[in-house]
Amino acid sequence: MKYLIGILCFLLANASFSQFSFQGETIAAGTKKHFKVPISDKNHTTFIPVTVFCGIEKGPTLGITAGVHGYEYPPIMAGQRLIKSINPKRLKGVVILVQIANVGSFSNRSPFVNALDGKNLNRTFPGNPNGTVTAKIADFITNSIIAKSDFFLDVHAGDAPEDLMPYAAYYSNVAMASASSKGRKMAEALLFDHIVIFKTEGKDYVKKDKPSLYCSAEAFKRNIPSVDIECGRLGMVENEAVLKIEEGILNMLIHLNMKISLEKAIQKNAYLFIENRTYQSSSFDGIYYPFKKSGDYITKGMKVGEITDYFGKTLETVYAKADGIILFTIGTPPIKKGETLLVIGDVLKK
Template structure:
């Protein structure tokens, strides 16, 4: 019989008991402490169906919940393959809290090798949130992620890369709003912790998608709108299976878990360099359908007036010459020939 309830031994045992993680329930299934479970979530309409693969990691200690999505665009392969590796590199026996990871949000885009949109309903999942439970295939997928992953998260990460035609630099990004300073600052620290050389600010002040009755459109815009610190990864280019980009995606998630104290450890990211912050981006669109010839590559610093490429018709006649509209970092440039009127050709970031 223990008579002295203030003894160090009793306090230690009591502390361990109170910190022990309870079972977590997802899709009506129990995930016990220190384990992970895989789910294939069916999504059906009257005309078609799809699946959403999800892995839930339940740690050994109570904590927060991190939601992660990969494959919102199914041809962005580097983060999708990184998510496959994270199935094993996130150890629930060394985890505090819960991680809910969507392996491939847009399965039909992935299987159909379809950039940007699902081949089933031609909708862009990355422009469909919060979705519609009675809508099309893509709208139902967005609704499921919104209600079952985003709504359960304390922090949220959406993993992207350059889609099939996009030569894109690597960066972390966070959502910011002057009316949400605390949440914005947590997101900023999360984005910096990812370990990229550049961090982009998604300033949402005055944006229509932040209004209560407007669609959020973007996955992380939906989570941020709900008061959840929200960040993006952009790592990879042109839908290429580059090992360096896959590893960087994987390590960035581990860095984030360490930063948020989901796991204990020392990050492999550089501690000597602070990332440049990109708060302003300049977009240049094509004025014509045709063929684009890029003269530069993503990651180059350009000067105002510098030629970046040109658009021709189908007979080689130049229709539009594209010049840098300001000094800055060339974040994105279309690297494949086909171009449609109104599509983005280049993005220049102003760094600080």
């Protein structure tokens, strides 16, 4: 009798973890379900493809977004792989995976902005339920994904003109020590050599009366440990980048004790942290000739590029304004006045 009572108590205690509700539907423990969430305003209609994995055991909820910029393909293709490689029968907790947040950008091959309304989704958070379609997408992600999450990851790559080196990043603020510390450990578990620290002290986007603008910043603003991936370049689908994203996310699941596995999370021996970044912009419209590529180490005063007019006349010789590693540089010829040419990361000496 005691044995039967014990089993009954165990089942009752765990009954609330046997399913997960999303969009008015129930996902049973150990299963996954796909959703095609409709989004529309008075002028446009689109949708968001979402897969929810409900684990077999109690655990936290991890929100993942890919395709916030729809021309950044490696995160989107890694999401397609994760549909198969995340096994809900070997999962603790819940993973909510947004495969393509910005279908309007993706399907129209539109860099940076949603072709339906010309808005940049990653400058629109927390969104607006009464706004245009991009604002409504941000509102849905904020209230239906981020608000349900205990941990959050936003995955990006280099858009069409962006030569970008791969790295992980996490949000940090001295007033949010726990979320910052957990975010750092999540970033380390993503297995990238370089980790950028998004220091948020004094930043408007974490203030209560200011919009967060960025997807993962909205999560951190809610005291949710939040990380980013940047992996992929120039709008290309490179298999190495796709697999690197998938590998990092699966390892992070083990780190978060969400993946039922005999394996322990892989830990790299060392990481290179980047806290300060130097941005350099163009002073002219014209044609840009980069002399360096992403991942190159440069020194202050080094010649890193040149801008000419449309007849080959040099308008500006670009010199590095700081020592460091090139996190990003424009990798295609067109350049506009005021546009960012390159970003230099100051690698911490640790």
